[in-house]
Amino acid sequence: MPRKKLRHAFFERPAIDLARDLLGTILVRRVRGKEYRARIVETEAYVGAHDLACHASKGRTARTEVMFGPAGRAYVYLIYGMYDMLNIVASHREDPQAVLIRGAEPLDRWQADLTGPGKLTRALRITRAQNGLDLTGDRLFLLADSAYRPQLVETRRIGIDYAKEWKDALLRFVDANSGLFPQPRGVKTHPSRNAL
DNA sequence: GCGTCGATGGCA
DNA sequence: GCCATCGACGCG
Numbered sequence: 668m669p670r671k672k673l674r675h676a677f678f679e680r681p682a683i684d685l686a687r688d689l690l691g692t693i694l695v696r697r698v699r700g701k702e703y704r705a706r707i708v709e710t711e712a713y714v715g716a717h718d719l720a721c722h723a724s725k726g727r728t729a730r731t732e733v734m735f736g737p738a739g740r741a742y743v744y745l746i747y748g749m750y751d752m753l754n755i756v757a758s759h760r761e762d763p764q765a766v767l768i769r770g771a772e773p774l775d776r777w778q779a780d781l782t783g784p785g786k787l788t789r790a791l792r793i794t795r796a797q798n799g800l801d802l803t804g805d806r807l808f809l810l811a812d813s814a815y816r817p818q819l820v821e822t823r824r825i826g827i828d829y830a831k832e833w834k835d836a837l838l839r840f841v842d843a844n845s846g847l848f849p850q851p852r853g854v855k856t857h858p859s860r861n862a863l
Numbered sequence: 864g865c866g867t868c869g870a871t872g873g874c875a
Numbered sequence: 876g877c878c879a880t881c882g883a884c885g886c887g
Binding site: 729 | 870871872873874875
């Protein structure tokens with residue numbers, strides 16, 4: 668059975684491991700009577716309260732509360748006043764780690780641009796209304812695909828230059844088998860984002 | 864192809 | 876005031 672639903676135990680690991688292993692898995696979104704599937708091709712790990720790029724490094728607040736809860740739930744927050752970011756809570760209670768889902772590729776002949784965390788949530792209609800949602804449910808969940816082998820590339824995380832000694836940590840993971848990254852020079856890629 | 868900038872709102 | 880972003884615009 669190449670495609671089994673990911674259960675809670677899958678998410679109960681350090682974010683760095685979870686972020687790697689989420690590459691190649693299939694994100695399933697059921698909304699408005701339809702089901703959309705997309706292969707995850709880009710993730711970032713936010714590894715705990717000591718990670719200055721992790722929201723939880725500023726303390727336990729109403730916004731970050733979900734990250735302090737059990738693994739396998741959605742942490743969705745608003746950034747720049749207009750984009751919702753989808754994260755998956757990792758590790759265990761009281762250890763605020765999460766994986767940001769940054770990019771995916773549509774499956775099953777469905778067309779959409781999911782190359783960026785803001786574009787992905789917009790296309791899949793994921794908002795803060797899904798904050799705290801259990802990702803082993805039936806509206807938003809993940810499937811393993813044991814037949815698929817991503818080619819792992821590690822880079823620095825995007826947009827966290829304020830994070831001092833954490834800004835250069837290799838905690839972004841990209842599937843180089845996806846058409847997304849890396850690309851031959853001059854071909855469509857993430858704008859200003861392929862700094863290894 | 865690449866740098867710069869404005870939009871937009873919640874949060875500390 | 877600052878953002879785990881995006882897309883439009885201008886350059887030459």
